[in-house]
Amino acid sequence: MEKPLTTPSPGVGPVLEKFSNVASIAVLRGGGLGDLIYTYPALFALKNAYPSASITLLGTPIHAAVVAATQGPVDAVEMLPVARGVHDGPRNGERFEDDAEDVAAQEAFFEAMRAREFDVAFQMHGGGRFSNPFLLRLGARHTVGTRTKDAEPLERNLDYIYYQNEPDRWLEVAGLAGAPSIISPLLLPRPEHQQNIAGLRDPQRSSLVVVHPGATDPRRRWPASYFAEAAAGLAREGAQVLVVGDRSEKALAQEVAEVAARHLPGAEHHAVRSVAGELEIGDLAALLADATVMLASDSGPRHLAQALGTPTVGIFWVGNVFNAGPRGRSMHRVHMSWVTQCPRCGADITQVGWTAPHCGHDDTVVSGIAVADVVQDVLDLTATSLLLRGR
Structure with a gap:
């Protein structure tokens, strides 16, 4: 265990010590509509634990549309560049085209994100083989997320086991940053x-x-x-x-x-x-x-x-x-x-x-x-x- 427990588990996972002086949080989550909805219980928990911090979602166009259309825990959305295993570009059948990655767009994205000086960056996108190296390039002061055995480690890591309830998985990740699970409010349409x-x-x-x-x-x-x-x-x-x-x-x-x-x-x-x-x-x-x-x-x-x-x-x-x-x-x-x-x-x-x-x-x-x-x-x-x- 990387940090001593500060509270007993509420039933999902351990709650570790909170990070200090957190004013800005980034959350990496690619994919579609359902992929975003899985993270909402964890995002509400983070907002509850760090009420003065802004939460920026690094996501996709459908995520930005949901955030704009509903009242929820996300304060801003930044569009992910095309990056293998994080935000896929054109496909040839089921195979990702390596040359579809826009290296220039990635560099511009990371430069802009590093300028934001995030206090904590969360990886909520799979097992980390591609998403952990991506997250680390943000230059955040602290990093938290999931990790398979062959993925690059973050500061605080949750072992990634595929067959797990997705909302619970991300609640466990939030707990690693000192955010206990809460009963999430409903999303509300504007x-x-x-x-x-x-x-x-x-x-x-x-x-x-x-x-x-x-x-x-x-x-x-x-x-x-x-x-x-x-x-x-x-x-x-x-x-x-x-x-x-x-x-x-x-x-x-x-x-x-x-x-x-x-x-x-x-x-x-x-x-x-x-x-x-x-x-x-x-x-x-x-x-x-x-x-x-x-x-x-x-x-x-x-x-x-x-x-x-x-x-x-x-x-x-x-x-x-x-x-x-x-x-x-x-x-x-x-x-x-x-x-x-x-x-x-x-x-x-x-x-x-x-x-x-x-x-x-x-x-x-x-x-x-x-x-x-x-x-x-x-x-x-x-x-x-x-x-x-x-x-």
Whole structure:
């Protein structure tokens, strides 16, 4: 242990001695929407432990959009340059193109960040093989983060074990800097975004279910026909169903809405529709906050809904439950696929990263989850949600 404990563990990890005279904190976190949401409990803990310090997120455009659209613990966002293993650039298939790195942009970034003279820099981006050397180039007075055995060490290190709940992982990292876990506040959409989505709600329907059928990894996607069947079943129970997604998911969302309509009488076709590609991230956050329940694959929008306090029903592969599944079940339900081999070639899909490369097949591994069971959980949480909201 690098420092003596100053308080007992609150249940996630040890809380070490706080750093002194901390006025500025940098947090390295690349990736997508869900990757950012994983860090929010730790960011709130850091803000609580160092209330006078500013927190600067070194992140991506989607992170900047979330920070701008919600009220949370991050004070500023700096865009990461393209850097291997931290913020990837163009890809050739699944292979990172080494010459895609913008060395000049990296040098300009590090020069600007060193000028900020951060007191503490946190690595919250993987095992550290690439992210730890990147973090050390910031020149911060103290460094904290995760580390695999082959990664460069920081001042205070947490052993990186892949199968760990991601929010808990980053809470442990915050604890290494003297920030005990707290009950995180909800993210709150800014009022202007709440106004933007006001016209989407159908007051004639008894509830609002937001559906997100997409996922970054195609293997995590429940079939579109299953989402459509579920949407139609919920509409028959009086729900308004809005299908969401980014611009790349418009065709998928439209397919779900159109197939659902075929299961409904003509007078109820309007109960299910797609708004994919029509909402900026702040409007999506406002819509999710207003939703009665969200139904989704394991995806960034589902994590965002949870952070906003909206009940969710999630379709998960078993390995992802360890990393990304909600811990409680009164407000969140998990439907889990226990498939551990690629449906096409039989490769072991429980091994990750450098241990076993992707077999190259993207067949869904969650198609065994029954629609009827999912619909029942949405209906159960609808009753809970409406009761809690006094509707």
